[in-house]
Structures are given as C-alpha cells and as structure tokens.
Amino acid sequence: MEPLLLPPIPEYHRFDVYEAHGGYAMLKKALSMKPADIINEVKASNLRGRGGACFPTGLKWSFMPRESAKPKYLCVNGDESEPGTFKDRQIFEHNPHQLIEGTVIACFAMGIGTAYLYVRGEYKHWIDLVQKAVDDAYAHGYLGQNILGSGFSLEFVLHRGAGAYICGEESALMNSLEGQRGYPRIKPPFPAQNGLWGCPTTINNVETIANVPVILHIGAETYAKIGAPRHPGPILVGISGHVNKPGVYEMPTGVPLLDIINSYGGGVPGNKKIKAVIPGGSSTMVLRGDSLEGVCMDAESLKAAGSSVGTAGVIVMDEDTDLVKVLWRITHFYRHESCGQCTPCREGTGWMEKILKRFVDSDGTYADINLLRDIADNIEGNTICALGDAAAWPVQSMLKTFRGEFESRVTK
C-alpha cells in the first residue's frame, strides 16, 4: 500500500511541497460539495476513530445538529499520552497540512466555525511546527475568513496542554481547553449536544482527521477496501520495546501482529522469544507471545483475541522481561494520572500499585493476587471516564494470562 498518511516525500511538511503534490485539492473539492454528502462519504468509508475507541467517524459527525443557535466547535485531539503511542507526533512533524486540510473539510461538513487543536504540553517543539503550517495555511487563504471565496470561514487555534494524561479523554480535554482542571464530565449529555462552553462539539483524534482528505481523494468505496473490511483504511502503528527497528509504520489495518513485529519491527533482538505483547497502548489487554498466530491489527481481530486495537501502540516484551515489574510500572502510571474525582479509581489505583510493589520486592501473598483482582474488578465500570477501566484491564489481563509470574513471587 502506498503511504497515504505519511508519504515519503522530502519536505512534505512544507506548504509549497504539500500543495505541489496535490495538497489542498480535496479542500477545494469539499467546498463544492454539499456538507451532508461529505458526511455520507465519510460514513461510507467506514473510517473508525484512531484515538482508541474505534467509533465510526461519519456517525459521530452526524450527531452534530445541522442548525444551532449556539456556535459549534471541533476539537482535534492531539494529547497523545497513552504509553506506547507516538504516532500523532509523526503527523505534526511530517504532514501537518493534511491535518489542517482534514480539519477544514470536517468543519465545513458539520458547519463549524472554530477548530481547536489540543496538543500535549510536552510537544512544544511539534506545536511550533504545526503553528508554522497553520500560519502558512492562513496566509494562502485555506484558513480564516471566506476560504477561497466560498463564503465558509474557519478559525484554527492551537492549544497547548500542560502535562496530564487524562486530557486525552474527550470531556477532560474540553474542560482543560476551557481553562479548568482536566476533569472528565459525566455523559450524557454527549459533546454533540453539550460540549465546549455548552455548545455542540465534536472531538476527533489527529490521525482520524488526517484520513479525511484521503477518503475524498480516493473515494469512500476504494478506502473501505483497504485492509480489514470492518475497520478499514491506513493505520499508523507504533512499535516499541524489544524490537530491532522500533518506530511508527503506516500499513493497512489487518496486518498480522507477528508480521508487524518481525517484518516492520525487524524482530526481537538476539532472536529471543516473545513473552508478551501489549497491542494498542498500555490500557489494552496483554497477549501471550505464544498466542499471536493469526491475530491482526484491527478492531475485530484483536477483540476476538481478548484485547483491543487502542491506539495501535504495540509494546513487545521478550522472554526475559519481568512482567510483574511491567505491570507495577503501568499501574504506577494510572495512579499518577488518575484525576481523583472517582473514589474507585483514585483509591484503587494506589492500592494496586502498593500491592504490586510487594510482588516486585518478592513479598506478595496468595491473598494479594485475589485482592488485586478484586480491586481491579471494582474499579472497572464504576468511574466517570474510561481511565478507571484502562487501569483495571492491564491488571485483570496480566493476572489471567500470566498468573504464574505472580505466584512465583509469593513468599508467604
């Protein structure tokens, strides 16, 4: 498959290079279409969100009220903080104009006048790169008032976070953007009815939006045939941990995990065996290295395997990895990032971390194993947002899949 999100064209991040290779042609095309037809095209493409939840993008767009007395907003989610995930950064660096073009098309389709791109605070360097692209797009009339004489206007505002994983959760992101603590909101109401400043809002991931010009360019029908039929399109897969060639690779959905690890990722150093793989960022359920045969990078295949595609951040662990320590580190992260609103998550993540530290120090008990499981079960589903679930799933899956690793650390 020819790369559609990260084309290997030198200096593609520059406005003139992007435009010379057909960039912004789809914006022009979109402005001549009916907004409802654009949404239908995105629906027909079967594009599903690339931020972790795999929600159908066209359907999400159709939730936005056509007529609204209040302003409508698009938030592009570039908070990218899920451990093992480093793909949106590639778009910021190598293809920011496609992100901008997709944003304009999305806003035109939904009748939105202001788009905010929220980027994690640590990415200051990449924020500056994207700001340059935004400035160029404004200077050439692709953003701002009366875009290309169409009568459609769009303001594009970059917004920098300040260090908080939870702000990748869409309702926390909105609170953060409003200048508050990044506390997730109770849903319903959903953002399409009551989002930023109480106005209709859509939140899409950076990579999702970068797919939009592609759909208009090759057509929904062709797009829907790329990769896995129920979760089609190009996908940016990040490979990290114990592989020879870590990095972000663009591929169609549906590539077998073993190909991703061995071909794209260059295999495991020292030809060691794979003990475990976290397929979609640290929140997704861990898979055994000896059960990867036939498992592919798409929503349906990973679901069948007992995990999920998440943000497609594949973390590979070789046979010598101390999984108890890995789980302790993951749980430390969720304890650190829990916003503190919901008791099960705020307290439970702390308890899980402390218990896991006992196992790291080979000081656990059999009762601790059950206690861990019990705490995780009581966090899952009992919190305002999915961070609680994200903290529970690694614990539940690790205990289920690698129970022996924990039992071997029991000393009393």
Place this chain on the structure above:
Amino acid sequence: MSTGEQVNGLSEGNLRRIEERKARYPQPQAVLLEALWMWQDEHGWISEEGMRYIGDLVGAPYHHVLGAVTFYTMFNRKPVGRHKLEVCTNVSCMLRNSERILRHIEDRLQIKTGETTKDNRFTLVEAECLGSCGTAPVMQVGDRYYENLDTSRVDKILDDLK
C-alpha cells in the same frame, strides 16, 4: 532560570499575546494554561504571586488558578534548576533501560530524583510517557527531546547544558 527574587508581572509582548489569544475563545479563562506557561517561561516557576497575577489577567479567582497549577504536572510549584531533566521511565523506556539512565544521572550529579544540584544547574525528575517510545529511552530538557539515550550520550548532553 529562577532566582527567587520578586519579579513583577509579564513582559509587554506576553501581555499583548494574551489579549490576542483571548480573542480566539468565547471566554478569557480559556487562556489560563497559556498565561501560566508565559509566567513559567519568564520566571522559571509559578509562585502564589504569579497565580494571583495570572488569575487577574484571565478573570479567574486564585483558588481556581491554584487548582489548575496543582493539576498539571508541567508547572513548577517551586524553583527548579536551570535545566530540568525529565527522564521517561514508563514501559517502553523501561524495556530499553531507562532505569540505568536515571541511576547514571543521579550518580553523576550526586542528587536523587526530585532534587536540584547545589549549583542550581540541574533538577532531575522522572517523567511519564513522553510519546517517544520508538526512540527510547528518552528525556526531555525544556522544549527539547533527547532520544535513543545511552550513558555516554547522557554525559555529553550534561556537559553541553551549561
């Protein structure tokens, strides 16, 4: 950067930028994080004086600003060294020996994680995932990422950070 001395307000340029930014949002409070960034860039850390000043600028009471500053981990609530070394130790970095990087810096600077060197040159902290897993281990210093670290590269980086 921090000197501990009383410094008043923000530069003219930043004050102007804040007003420009306010025009891009329906409510001025949306500029809070950006205004706090400006304060931290100018003063190195965010004091109570700074929070009250920024609160007045964006129309937020002190307790609200305090709530934000204590929520977002990138804001320094006390003075830090000229260079804040933030070493990622999350899973992907851990699998590629970030712990050794952290220990090496501690040994070299003779401080523990969370501390600042006596000459006020470095503060060392542990960071959560920085989104650089493909080039692990990584550390952030200011706006810059240093990737694919090993101990000799760390030595060179520390030598160069005056």
